[in-house]
Amino acid sequence: MSSARGLVARDLRVAVENKEILKGIDLTVEPGKVHALMGPNGSGKSTLAFTLAGHPGYQVLGGSASLDGESLLELSPDKRAKAGLFLSFQYPAAIPGVSVANFIRTARQAVRPDDLTPAKFRKLVFEKLDTLDMDPAFLGRYVNDGFSGGEKKRLEMLQLAILAPKYAVLDETDSGLDVDALQSVGKSVNALRASDEGKEIGFLVITHYPRILRHIPADVVHVLIDGRIVKTGGPELAEEIERDGYDGVRDASASAAQAEAAAARV
Amino acid sequence: MSSGVGETLAALAFAPDGETLESAVALLASNPDAGGANDAALRREALARYAELPAPGMRPGRNWKHDYDKLRFEELVWTSDRRTVETVPFGAPAHDADPEADRPALATENAGGLVHLGATLLEPEDAARGSIAAGAGRRGVVVATLADSVRDRAQLLDGVKNAIVDWRADRFAALAAAFQNCGAFVYVPDGVQLDAPIQLIFASSAAQDEAVFPHVVVVLGANARATVLERHVGEGDPFVCGIVEAHVGEGAQLDYAVVQQASEAARIIFSRGARCERDAQVRWHLAELGGALARTVLDAHLDAPGARAETSALFFNTAMQHVDLASGADHAVGPTTSDTVVRSAATDRGQGRYVGNIVIRPKAHGSDASLRDDALILGTRAHVDSIPALEIAANDVKAFHGATVGSLDEEALFYAGSRGIARAQALRLITLGFFEPVVARFPSEALRDEIRTALDRKIDDATEIDG
Numbered sequence: 162m163s164s165a166r167g168l169v170a171r172d173l174r175v176a177v178e179n180k181e182i183l184k185g186i187d188l189t190v191e192p193g194k195v196h197a198l199m200g201p202n203g204s205g206k207s208t209l210a211f212t213l214a215g216h217p218g219y220q221v222l223g224g225s226a227s228l229d230g231e232s233l234l235e236l237s238p239d240k241r242a243k244a245g246l247f248l249s250f251q252y253p254a255a256i257p258g259v260s261v262a263n264f265i266r267t268a269r270q271a272v273r274p275d276d277l278t279p280a281k282f283r284k285l286v287f288e289k290l291d292t293l294d295m296d297p298a299f300l301g302r303y304v305n306d307g308f309s310g311g312e313k314k315r316l317e318m319l320q321l322a323i324l325a326p327k328y329a330v331l332d333e334t335d336s337g338l339d340v341d342a343l344q345s346v347g348k349s350v351n352a353l354r355a356s357d358e359g360k361e362i363g364f365l366v367i368t369h370y371p372r373i374l375r376h377i378p379a380d381v382v383h384v385l386i387d388g389r390i391v392k393t394g395g396p397e398l399a400e401e402i403e404r405d406g407y408d409g410v411r412d413a414s415a416s417a418a419q420a421e422a423a424a425a426r427v
Numbered sequence: 428m429s430s431g432v433g434e435t436l437a438a439l440a441f442a443p444d445g446e447t448l449e450s451a452v453a454l455l456a457s458n459p460d461a462g463g464a465n466d467a468a469l470r471r472e473a474l475a476r477y478a479e480l481p482a483p484g485m486r487p488g489r490n491w492k493h494d495y496d497k498l499r500f501e502e503l504v505w506t507s508d509r510r511t512v513e514t515v516p517f518g519a520p521a522h523d524a525d526p527e528a529d530r531p532a533l534a535t536e537n538a539g540g541l542v543h544l545g546a547t548l549l550e551p552e553d554a555a556r557g558s559i560a561a562g563a564g565r566r567g568v569v570v571a572t573l574a575d576s577v578r579d580r581a582q583l584l585d586g587v588k589n590a591i592v593d594w595r596a597d598r599f600a601a602l603a604a605a606f607q608n609c610g611a612f613v614y615v616p617d618g619v620q621l622d623a624p625i626q627l628i629f630a631s632s633a634a635q636d637e638a639v640f641p642h643v644v645v646v647l648g649a650n651a652r653a654t655v656l657e658r659h660v661g662e663g664d665p666f667v668c669g670i671v672e673a674h675v676g677e678g679a680q681l682d683y684a685v686v687q688q689a690s691e692a693a694r695i696i697f698s699r700g701a702r703c704e705r706d707a708q709v710r711w712h713l714a715e716l717g718g719a720l721a722r723t724v725l726d727a728h729l730d731a732p733g734a735r736a737e738t739s740a741l742f743f744n745t746a747m748q749h750v751d752l753a754s755g756a757d758h759a760v761g762p763t764t765s766d767t768v769v770r771s772a773a774t775d776r777g778q779g780r781y782v783g784n785i786v787i788r789p790k791a792h793g794s795d796a797s798l799r800d801d802a803l804i805l806g807t808r809a810h811v812d813s814i815p816a817l818e819i820a821a822n823d824v825k826a827f828h829g830a831t832v833g834s835l836d837e838e839a840l841f842y843a844g845s846r847g848i849a850r851a852q853a854l855r856l857i858t859l860g861f862f863e864p865v866v867a868r869f870p871s872e873a874l875r876d877e878i879r880t881a882l883d884r885k886i887d888d889a890t891e892i893d894g
Contacts, residue, residue: 214845217837238844239853247845254842258860264846267856271847303860320846 168328173224182208184388190363200385201407206367210332214248245327249317255305262300289322310337318349325358330365335373347376371399438504464573473604480598503638538563539570540626545637546609573610591672592700600698610642617648624654631661641669647679654682664692671699675707682870684712693718700726703734715742726755729763738767739868744777745889755784762793774806774889783815791821798828806891
């Protein structure tokens with residue numbers, strides 16, 4: 162296993178219900194960098210997110226995934242989180258009867274046992290609530306139970322800020338958000354990245370639309386189509402997609418594949 | 428010091444038959460001081476009904492007949508309301524339990540209470556505080572044995588005792604009426620509002636062989652307010668079969684909480700009913716945590732406009748526990764309101780049944796009834812039946828019911844896992860959260876925490892929790 166730092170996937174192939182969705186993903190998210198993973202619906206973006214986090218419904222066919230050299234694939238979801246991985250869910254599950262305060266306290270305690278006094282933890286929570294324009298009354302509500310789409314995403318960002326992982330995968334965090342909520346999300350992520358505990362976090366921002374990248378600027382943009390990363394570039398790639406859609410990239414990659422196949426036949 | 432007044436009566440070998448009943452009646456007649464709250468004629472009629480009525484074990488759902496058929500009475504004896512001559516610290520039943528074990532703590536904030544060990548009333552160390560706090564007593568509040576109250580305050584019981592729970596319609600209520608041998612009376616006069624709860628404790632000891640047939644009567648006058656906390660604790664394998672009747676006067680509010688933490692071999696069967704006058708409110712809270720076999724009927728009779736019932740109940744069956752729960756909200760007139768929330772879980776060989784009845788009678792126009800019942804199955808051999816039944820005979824009413832039976836939400840477990848929370852801990856968190864809508868309605872934070880702790884301990888004790 163490589164000891165290089167980074168959230169790394171190597172030739173990662175994944176099936177869901179025996180259908181191969183990811184057909185060999187190679188990706189390295191370095192500490193402190195923002196990588197965007199863009200692609201049309203059904204391309205396998207969320208599959209990558211769930212596979213990295215260890216969802217039992219995703220079957221790894223081959224390849225590897227590691228976090229700062231530690232192999233992830235053998236670990237249970239909670240051990241991946243303890244290793245420093247955080248997944249912000251597109252559709253976070255509700256946990257009725259469990260208050261947000263209790264949940265985030267339990268999570269912080271699991272990931273970083275006893276590193277903060279209760280008073281300091283409380284101070285941290287209130288700071289982060291403020292950054293996210295969240296009412297402290299949120300803490301007394303049950304986790305995601307009856308939350309609006311925007312409230313769910315804010316709660317994901319609150320947990321991201323409080324857990325301060327090594328690597329964060331944000332799965333479609335922009336979906337279903339209005340402009341104000343999107344701005345709050347951007348502000349929160351940027352405040353975290355500007356802080357001492359957050360400046361080394363590597364981000365994998367999974368999105369269909371480029372608009373979130375205006376709030377969280379990406380260093381590297383990957384385009385995922387049909388289970389493969391077909392193109393990698395700088396921020397300008399996101400602009401290209403905004404202008405031409407995925408069809409332009411798809412056509413280019415299809416003709417490249419055809420050329421490759423033709424070359425192989427020769 | 429002790430103020431024990433009763434003679435210890437001879438004990439009869441108990442059997443639910445006429446011979447035993449006649450011996451019991453003769454015993455009561457021979458010592459009027461010991462007192463039986465029910466008269467001989469009523470006892471005989473009740474026993475006849477017991478013999479006629481079927482056990483509540485038939486369908487719907489899993490057949491419970493076996494549970495009730497296998498109830499054994501051979502080892503039991505019957506005695507009447509005896510009083511012990513020993514003094515005990517109030518709230519600490521004098522039995523041989525581990526001194527470190529949880530005690531039902533009756534602290535000074537109680538407005539009053541009674542402690543029974545089996546069918547025997549324990550005299551509190553501080554009689555004035557034990558039976559009734561001085562301040563509450565001055566305001567006319569009564570907390571006394573039912574037998575004393577029948578003798579001394581019969582007019583207060585008139586139209587309430589044996590008038591709310593229909594023992595003619597339920598086999599075990601009939602048995603309780605026939606052999607009633609202890610009980611309590613709580614009376615809160617018009618306009619008196621008690622902040623502190625009145626606690627009624629029923630304890631058992633490992634050596635106990637008394638069959639216990641309690642009868643609790645609660646009367647709240649107009650605009651009165653009170654909380655009654657009924658607890659079941661102890662050891663051994665007691666058989667307890669009782670009746671609780673509550674009359675809630677106009678504009679009054681009664682919180683009646685039951686925390687059943689009887690021993691794991693206990694058989695404990697209760698019929699409880701409340702009748703609400705105009706604008707009165709009853710709030711039933713029930714936590715069935717202990718016992719091998721527990722059956723509860725929890726009824727609310729909404730007899731006048733503006734009456735409201737809130738019924739919250741939970742059970743969590745582990746090991747071999749069987750809990751059979753039936754709630755009823757009877758909207759006799761309109762507009763009246765009922766709101767029922769039930770949460771149940773089972774694992775190991777736990778078996779449960781919940782039957783939720785809502786009746787909206789023809790005159791109950793404008794009534795609003797809601798019934799929400801969710802069951803969580805945590806083990807492959809556990810089982811819970813959930814049977815809501817709505818009978819609506821009035822127009823212009825709102826009635827809602829929803830029921831689910833399911834297992835733990837894997838997506839929620841994964842979500843918690845992704846935040847670093849290990850599966851066992853996530854499971855505990857989610858399971859405790861499942862009960863929270865019922866726990867949150869219990870009338871004090873201390874009680875809520877106590878129930879949460881008890882549920883948490885049940886999770887520890889369960890062998891199969893991640894099916």
